[in-house]
Amino acid sequence: MLTAILFDLDGTLANTDPLHYQVWQDILRNYGLEIDEIFYQTQISGRTNQEIIRDILPSLSLEAAQQLAEHKEALFRQLGLQLKPLPGLTKMLAWTEELRLKRAVVTNAPAPNAQFMLSVLGLSDTFE
Numbered sequence: 864m865l866t867a868i869l870f871d872l873d874g875t876l877a878n879t880d881p882l883h884y885q886v887w888q889d890i891l892r893n894y895g896l897e898i899d900e901i902f903y904q905t906q907i908s909g910r911t912n913q914e915i916i917r918d919i920l921p922s923l924s925l926e927a928a929q930q931l932a933e934h935k936e937a938l939f940r941q942l943g944l945q946l947k948p949l950p951g952l953t954k955m956l957a958w959t960e961e962l963r964l965k966r967a968v969v970t971n972a973p974a975p976n977a978q979f980m981l982s983v984l985g986l987s988d989t990f991e
Contacts (some may be wrong), residue, residue, distance in 0.1 A: 868959055870990070871976055872970035875882075877949055877984055880908060881940045890935055894920060910935070911971055936976050943976075946983045956989060966990045 873879040884903045891898055896919070897906075907915050912932035916923060923931065959966055968990045970977050981987045 865962070865964060867965035867967065868971050869967050872972055873982060875892050875949065876944045876968070876986065877980060879939075879943075879946065882939055882946070883908070885942065886935055886938045888900060889938065890931065891919065909971070912973075914959055919949060936973055939976060940946070942980050943980060948984050948986070 865883070870876055873883075882902075887903060888898055889909055906919065912935055913928065916928045916931055920928070926950065947964075956966070966989060968977065968981065972980070978987070981990070
C-alpha cells in the first residue's frame with residue numbers, strides 16, 4: 864500500500880534548469896569559459912556544485928571552490944524569485960492529500976536553496 868511520495872525539487876516542482884544554466888554561464892564567463900546548453904546538460908545539470916567546480920575549474924583551492932559554490936547559490940536565489948510551480952503540481956498535491964500520503968522533497972540543492980525555493984513556490988508547509 865502506498866503511504867508516501869517523494870518529489871524531486873528541481874524539474875519536478877519547478878523548472879529551475881534555465882536559472883541554473885544562466886548562473887553557470889555568468890560565473891564561468893568570469894573564468895574565460897563559454898558554455899552552451901549541450902555542455903550544461905552533459906557536464907553540469909544534475910551534479911553537485913562541488914563536482915562541477917572540481918571538474919571544470921580543477922585549479923581552484925578547496926576554499927575558493929567553496930566560496931564560488933556559495934556565490935553561485937546566492938546568484939541563483941536572486942533569480943529564483945521568478946520561479947513558478949510546474950503545470951499539474953497543484954493537482955498532484957491535491958491527489959496526495961486526498962490519499963493522505965506523506966510527502967517529502969529530495970534534492971541535490973543546498974538546504975538554504977531548497978527552503979528558499981519551497982517558500983517562493985508557496986510550498987513551505989506542504990512537505991515533511
